[in-house]
Amino acid sequence: MKAALYARYSSDNQRDASIEDQLRICRARAEREGWTIIDSYTDRAISGASLLRPGVQELIADGLKRRFDVILTESLDRLSRDQEDIAGLYKRMRFADVSIVTLSEGEVSELHIGLKGTMGALFLKDLADKTRRGLRGRVEMGRSGGGLCFGYDVVRTADPDDRGEREINPIEAAVVRRIFRDYLAGQSSRTIAMTLNEEGIAGPQGKEWGPSTIHGNPKRGTGILNNELYIGRLVWNRLRYMKDPDTGRRVSRPNPESEWVVHEVPGLRIVDQSIWDDVKARQASLAFDTTGDSGNPMNDRRRPKHLLGGLIKCGCCGGGYSLISKDLLGCSTARNKGTCSNRMNIRRDALEASILNGLRKHLMEPELFKELCSEFTREVNRLRIERGADLVGWQREFERVDRELDKMVEAIFQGYPPLKLKDKAEKLEARKAELAELLANADEPPPLLHPNMAHVYQERVGKLCENLQREEDRGPAVDVLRSLIEQVTLMPDNEELAIILRGDLGAILRFAAGKKNPDFLSEAEALDNLLSQGSLVAGGRIDLDRTYAHFRRGKGKTEQLL
Numbered sequence: 001m002k003a004a005l006y007a008r009y010s011s012d013n014q015r016d017a018s019i020e021d022q023l024r025i026c027r028a029r030a031e032r033e034g035w036t037i038i039d040s041y042t043d044r045a046i047s048g049a050s051l052l053r054p055g056v057q058e059l060i061a062d063g064l065k066r067r068f069d070v071i072l073t074e075s076l077d078r079l080s081r082d083q084e085d086i087a088g089l090y091k092r093m094r095f096a097d098v099s100i101v102t103l104s105e106g107e108v109s110e111l112h113i114g115l116k117g118t119m120g121a122l123f124l125k126d127l128a129d130k131t132r133r134g135l136r137g138r139v140e141m142g143r144s145g146g147g148l149c150f151g152y153d154v155v156r157t158a159d160p161d162d163r164g165e166r167e168i169n170p171i172e173a174a175v176v177r178r179i180f181r182d183y184l185a186g187q188s189s190r191t192i193a194m195t196l197n198e199e200g201i202a203g204p205q206g207k208e209w210g211p212s213t214i215h216g217n218p219k220r221g222t223g224i225l226n227n228e229l230y231i232g233r234l235v236w237n238r239l240r241y242m243k244d245p246d247t248g249r250r251v252s253r254p255n256p257e258s259e260w261v262v263h264e265v266p267g268l269r270i271v272d273q274s275i276w277d278d279v280k281a282r283q284a285s286l287a288f289d290t291t292g293d294s295g296n297p298m299n300d301r302r303r304p305k306h307l308l309g310g311l312i313k314c315g316c317c318g319g320g321y322s323l324i325s326k327d328l329l330g331c332s333t334a335r336n337k338g339t340c341s342n343r344m345n346i347r348r349d350a351l352e353a354s355i356l357n358g359l360r361k362h363l364m365e366p367e368l369f370k371e372l373c374s375e376f377t378r379e380v381n382r383l384r385i386e387r388g389a390d391l392v393g394w395q396r397e398f399e400r401v402d403r404e405l406d407k408m409v410e411a412i413f414q415g416y417p418p419l420k421l422k423d424k425a426e427k428l429e430a431r432k433a434e435l436a437e438l439l440a441n442a443d444e445p446p447p448l449l450h451p452n453m454a455h456v457y458q459e460r461v462g463k464l465c466e467n468l469q470r471e472e473d474r475g476p477a478v479d480v481l482r483s484l485i486e487q488v489t490l491m492p493d494n495e496e497l498a499i500i501l502r503g504d505l506g507a508i509l510r511f512a513a514g515k516k517n518p519d520f521l522s523e524a525e526a527l528d529n530l531l532s533q534g535s536l537v538a539g540g541r542i543d544l545d546r547t548y549a550h551f552r553r554g555k556g557k558t559e560q561l562l
């Protein structure tokens with residue numbers, strides 16, 4: 001039996017050797033069971049509250065490819081402490097015929113998932129409550145309640161009961177005072193951020209300055225201009241943080257003011273009260289609605305959504321392209337931080353027209369798609385040969401088990417006591433039934449891609465483009481088109497913008513087939529293998545994971561680069 005090992009520890013406070021300790025005792029168990037270890041997967045200093053961890057994601061992907069038969073780990077909470085996540089992982093592994101075995105619980109069943117999942121969730125909640133209790137105790141003494149804001153240093157001490165003290169960092173404090181002065185002088189937060197970046201002054205946590213780092217959100221108390229610690233007022237528990245179950249990212253939510261914990265700490269004042277009051281007055285005068293959630297008009301204004309919103313990236317810095325006017329798109333990093341050299345803009349309607357044309361005519365060219373079909377067929381056949389080796393082994397074992405059972409029947413006829421053969425016979429019968437099921441399901445030939453899918457795809461995209469022009473059909477058409485696009489990259493090239501369109505092959509194939517789960521996706525391993533490697537097609541490299549087309553927009557025409 002082929003086994004995969006998994007180990008994890010939660011925080012930087014734990015030793016890295018914890019990983020090796022977990023793997024060592026798992027290897028010992030695998031040796032006793034006679035299992036062959038295929039690979040080991042690890043996550044270091046990452047909480048088990050989410051499955052968005054590189055090690056466990058690789059483990060799940062390989063499990064779905066059936067690289068191994070069993071996952072071996074120290075305990076179930078190493079895989080996840082979240083009820084939903086551990087149940088989903090268990091369900092997916094069951095579907096792939098991969099069992100989960102832990103040193104603590106043995107072979108994991110539905111009962112373990114229910115009980116241990118609940119215990120893991122309660123552990124996380126209890127840990128969070130105790131942590132907040134300890135932090136509040138520090139705040140009541142005027143110390144840090146977690147986190148370090150720009151302008152201060154932590155006072156290092158060996159006494160765990162004397163931690164949380166802060167002191168003013170003179171260099172950073174001077175930058176804070178400068179930001180307040182420049183803002184009062186009429187400069188925008190964007191101008192201030194760009195100037196600081198140009199001068200090479202590092203921002204909070206050593207990162208670049210951005211406008212939101214400076215103006216923040218006055219009601220939430222975020223941003224340099226809204227941090228009341230700069231006037232010697234410590235406010236704790238203004239916000240609470242929750243993890244988005246879909247992305248795993250922390251999202252802040254405001255707490256009622258009655259739940260805030262406020263302490264005066266005059267020794268940490270950096271900004272004079274008069275300057276602070278003048279800044280608050282300027283923020284209020286610039287706000288469209290001083291009663292709203294934000295004192296910054298840029299935060300209050302909801303920008304219009306467009307067809308490609310969130311999908312467009314700058315080829316120079318990797319940042320997003322966003323609307324800088326009603327119809328013009330530009331690099332957000334270049335505009336807001338000044339750290340990107342890409343100052344080229346593009347009209348939104350021209351970009352959308354180019355992308356729709358690329359989707360319709362170039363993203364699934366029939367000749368290239370024929371090559372993809374051939375590659376897919378070759379990969380499926382290769383996997384069939386590999387599976388054939390398993391098939392021969394299963395067939396031989398089935399015949400051997402059958403012979404053993406015949407011998408036992410013959411032994412009973414010869415007068416051998418049946419009770420002494422009972423246990424062995426039951427095991428052989430169970431293995432025979434298992435092999436019979438494997439052999440019955442192994443011969444199903446997976447259906448292959450049909451080259452005509454490229455033409456069907458182009459017709460369906462053409463129909464979608466027509467639906468975009470009709471108001472009643474536009475919403476669903478936008479959702480479908482966005483699902484086909486992985487990313488649009490804009491790269492300056494000789495005073496023009498090259499447009500690199502990357503489509504999601506899996507979504508495109510589903511769309512072309514017209515089904516949610518088309519039959520050919522049953523050959524998931526073949527597609528996965530193709531998606532993880534490039535292939536040489538027609539003398540040039542084509543990335544089968546993200547089929548793409550290049551276009552250059554300029555001089556009133558669109559040209560195909562590839």
